[in-house]
Amino acid sequence: MILTDFPYTKDYRSLNNNPARYARLDKRLEELSGELMPLRIAILSSYTADGLRPFLRVELARRGLLATLSVMPFGQFEELILDPASLLYREDPDVVVILTRPEEMAADGTGQVQDDLLNANVARTRLWIENIRHFSDAQILVSSQSISTPSLWHISDVMDCHSGPELMVAQANRQLATICGTVSDCYLFDSDAVIKTTGLQEWSDEKMYYLGRIPHSTTAKIALSNALARHVSALRTLPKKCLVLDADNTLWGGVIGEDGLGGIRLGGAWPGNAFQNFQRYILRLREKGVILALCSKNNKEDVETVFSDHEDCLLKLEHFGAIRANWNDKASNITELAEELNIGVDSMVFVDDSPVECGWVRENLPQVTVVQLPSSPLAYIATVEAFEAFDILRLTQEDKHRANQYGEERQRKVARSEAKSLEDFLYSLEMKSQIEPVSPSSLARAVQLIHKTNQFNLTLHRHSEAELCSLMNNGAVALTLRLQDKFGDSGIVGLAIGVPNDDSFSQSRECRWHIDTFLLSCRVLGRGVEDLLLASLANYIEKRLAEDSPLILIGEFKSGKKNSQVADFYPNRDFEAVDGEKGFWVRNLSKAPLEIPAWFDLE
Template identity: 35%
Template sequence: MTLKPFAETISFYRLHKKEIEKKDSRADVRIALLPSSTIAGLKETMAVHCHEMGLRPDIYVGKYKQTAQEILDPKSDLYNFKPHIIFILSNVRAALGETYLGPYAISQGTRKRWFERTLKETEKLIAVLKKSDAKIVISNLEVPTHSPLGILENKEELGLQKTVREINERLCDQYKKDVQVFIFDYEGFLSRIGKQNALDPKLYYLGDITLDPQYFPALTEQLMGYIRPLKALTKKCLVVDLDNTMWGGIIGEDGLGGIKLGPTPEGRPFWELQKYMLSLSERGVILAINSKNNLEDVREVFKKHPHQVLKEEHFASLQINWSDKVENMRRIAEEIGIGIDSIAFLDDNPAERALIRSALPEVSVIELPEDPARFLETLQRLTLFDAFSLSPEDKKRSEMYTTERKRQSLKKSSGSLEEYLRTLGTTITIRKASPDSIPRVAQLTQKTNQFNTTTRRRTEEEIRKLTSDKNTLILTVDVKDNFGESGLTGVAIVRLAKENWRIDSFLLSCRVIGRGAEDGLLSAIIKRAKRAKAKTIVGEFIPTPKNAPAKGFYKRCGFVLAESVGKTEMWEYSPIKNFEAPKTVTVKEQ
C-alpha cells in the first residue's frame, strides 16, 4: 500500500505494458475518463493501479474538451466503448471559462443565470449518461483561492467562491439518493495536497495541465475507491497489531499504567486512531487482532484502561499469542469466514509488514509512517473499505460477529449437531426482493464467495432491472435465532420459463451456512415452481477457487447432474417431489 511516484509509475507501465494489458487477469473493468483539461499520464497511472489489484483495465480517454459532445452523441466512441464506470473530471477553470479571472465583469443577475444554466446543463448530461448501466462519477469544482475583490469577496451576494461552493452543494444534494451517480470531492482532494502545489503554472500555460502529474498517483488512489466496489474488491476486515499500533508502548513490559493512550501529547495519536477504527466498525468494517502478546495482559487493557476505546466485543477474532503472524492471519480468515484477500493489515513493525506482504500477497498491508502522529491520517486516506452503499446489516456487523462467537461456543458445548441447531431456534423469512432490499442484494452478489453457486456479480442497476423482469424471480432470506438477527443474508435469482425454471444464482453469507437457511430457501423455490406447474428446476454450479462450500449442495438436495458444459454443471430436479427444510428451522414466506 505504498504509492509509486509518477515517474516511477510511468516507467513501470512502459516496462510491463504487455503484462498489464494481457487478457487473462482475474477480472476486467472498462473505465472511461472524460477530462476538461489535459490528463496525459493519468490513463497509464490508473492502469498500473488496476494491475496491482489483479484487474485488467481497458481505459478510454475522451477527446480534449469534448465531454458534452461525446455524451450527447449516442453514436460516439464513448458509448461504443460500453464502460462499466465513467469519470467526468471537471475543473473550475474550464467550468468558468473567461469569467474565472474576471467574474465581476458581468452583473450579479448574469452570474446567477450562469449558475442555474451550468447546473441544468450538468444535470441534462448526467440524465443522458444514466441511460447506460455505468456508474457515473463526476468531480466537484475546486473553490478558487483568489478573488479580484480581495477581502471584500465574502461581502458579495453571489461572489466567485460562494458560486462554486453552491454549485458543489447543489450537485451533492441532487444525487444524494441516486445509486448510479456519485460526486467525487475534488475540492477536498486538492485541499489535502495543497492547491498551490496542485497547479504548476508552466505546465498549465504550456499544455492546459491543471493538476501537476506528480499527484496523479494520489488522485488515482482516490478514484480506485469507486473501482474496488465495482469489482467486489473492497476489503472487509481490518486486522491490527496492538503494541505501538493501538497504543504506545509494550503492555507486557510497561504495564497498564505505562502504555501511552489518552488525552496526552504522546497518547492522543493512539486514542484518536482507536476512535476512527470504531467509526469504521460502525460502518461495517470487521475488526480483528493479530498480536504477539499475553491474552490476559490485553484483556486487562480492555477492561480497566480508562481511555481504551475499542473493547473485546468490537473484534470478531482475537489472535493474541506468540504464534507466527502469518498463521494467525490464516486463523482470522477461517474464524470469520472470509478470504485472505478480504483483509487489510495495520502494524507498526516493518519486519512484520514485510513478512505478511511476502507470505500473503493477497492481504493489503498498510504502510505506516514511523511517527505515530501520522497513523490516523494514513488510515483516513485509504479507499480500501469504500462501498457504494451501506445496508442495515453492515451497520450491525460488529454486533453480529460478537453473537457469532456465542453460537460457536454453543456449538462446541452441544452433544450433537442436531442438538445445537435445535437450541439455536433458527427462523428464516423469505421475501421477494423489494426496492429497499436492492442495494443489499447487489452487495451480496458482489461480496459472497464461499456459498455461491455461480459467483455472478451484479450491480444495483442490474438487480433493479431484474426485479422488474416478469421472467425473473429474486428471493431474499432474513435469518434470526435465539442469539439475535443476522439480517438479509441470502439471495436466489431464478429465471422463469413456462415449464423449466433455472436457478441462476444461489448464495448465502458464510455467517449462516449450515443452519438450514440454504435448505429453507431451496424449499421455497421448489414449492413456487410446483405451484406454477413447472416440470423441472435446473440449478447451475460453476466452481471457483473459493466456492467449495457450495459444491455438492444440489446433489445433497436430490438434484441429478444432467449436463456439464466446460466447468458449468447443470443439476435437475422435478418439483413433483417434495423437498422440506430441516425441522430445526422455521420457514416463513411473505
C-alpha cells in the same frame, strides 16, 4: 488496493512528480498485460483532460488495473452522452468518468459562478447520468463541484450567507450525491476534497488554461489521477474484511508486560495522545464494517486489563471479533483467527510495528496484507490509509452492523453447546426471515453479496448493479433473504435469482426457470437457510405461472477456488443431473415440491 509487489515500485518511488518519468513508466505498462486486470475507461470532461492519461494509467496499474483510456473531446461531451450511436457507447467502457468545472458550466458573463446556473448544471448532470445508464451498463463516477480557480475567491466570501462559493458548492454536491444514490452503479467522486488537500494555489495552471483549456498543474494532474485511480479501484476490487492488530507499540506506547498499566503511553500528552487518535481511527473503520481482531505476543490477562481498566483506552474487548494473545507465532495465530471468523486469510490486513513479526507473516502467509508501522505514531493512520485496503464507495446497513454480529455469533455458539439437539437449538433461536424482491433500497447490498460471496456461491456470477437491474427488467426474479433471531439481526444474508424461459434443454419454455445466482453469507450456514431460500424462490416463481403449469427448476454449479463445499448442493436436494450438460441439475417441482424448514417464521 495498492499493490505491494508492483513490478515498477522502485521506478514509481523515484517519480517525484516528474511527468517525463510517468510517461516512460506508462509506456512500459504493456509488459504487464498478463498480470493486470484490463479495464476500459471513458473520460468526459468540460476541459482538456488528455494530459491525465500517463498519470492515471500508472496510478491504476499500481492498483492492479491496466486501463485503456478514451478521453472524449471536451467540446462535444454532452452530445456524446445524448447520442446512443456515439463513440462513447461504441467504445463500450467499463467505467465512465464525468469531470466538469463550474467555471465552464455555471459561470455568467463576468466569469463568476452563479447559484442558479450551478443548480441548472446539476439538473443537466442528472440528465447525463440517466442517459448513460439507459444506453450503457458502465459504472459511473461523477466529479463533485468545486471552484478551483483562485481568482474567483474573495476575502468576503466567507461572510456571504446566501451565495458564497462554499455554500453554493456544498448545496450542489448534496444534490449530486442524492442523484448518484438513486442510479445503479453511479457514485460521486469528491474532487473538491482532492483540491483542498492539494492546495488551491498548487492546483491551477492559468497559462495552460488560456492556451489550451488545460486547467491543471502537473501537481494537480498527479493528485487527481491518484484519487481517481483509488475510486476506480474501489469500484473494481473487493475491500479487505478484517484488520488484525498488534497491541504493544501499536495500540499504545510501550510494553504492557514490562511497563504495567500505569507505564504504557496512551492518552494525555505526547505520544500517548497519538496512540489514542490511532484508536479513534480504528473505531471509525469498525463503524464502516471492518472486523477487528487482536494478535499479540503477550499474557492475555495483561492485554485484557488495558482494554477493561485503562481510562484512556477507547478500544474495548467487545470491539474485537476474535482475540489471540499468547506466545505462539503470529502466522499461526492469524490462521486461527481467520478460521474463527470464517473468512479467508486473503481478506485480512495485519498491522504491527515489529519488522521481524511483519517479515514472518509475509513469509508464511503471503495472502495476508502486511502493514509495518513506522517509528512514529504520528504516521500510523497515514500508513494504514496508504494501502487503501478498506476502500468502499457505498456503505450498506449490513456494513455498519457487521462488527457487532461477531459478538452475537458467540452467543449463538454458547446456545448451541447447551442445546440437547440441533433441532432444539434451531427452534430456540426463534428465527424470523423476510424474503423480498430486490428493491432500490436493497440493490446495493444484493450486488455487494454477489461480488463478496465466494464460499456458498453456486454460480459465481458477478453482476453489476446495472446488469442486475437489466435481468429484473427482463423478467427475472431476484430475491433477498433477511434473517434475524433472538440474538440479533443478521441483515440481508442471501440472494437468489431465477431467470425464466431457459430453453437450453427443452423446447418447452413456459415453465422452465434457470437459477442464475444462488448465494448465502457463510455466517448463517448450518441453520437450513439454504433450503428456506431455495423453496422461497420456487414458491415465488410458481405464483407467476398458470395454476396447472408445472415448474421445472434448473440449477447450475460452477466450480471456483473457494466454493467446493457446495458442489453437491443440488444432488443432495434430489435434483437430477442433466444429460450432456456438466454442472446443470434439474427438478420437476410438480412431482417433488420443496419445503421450508419448520423452525423459520417466514414474513
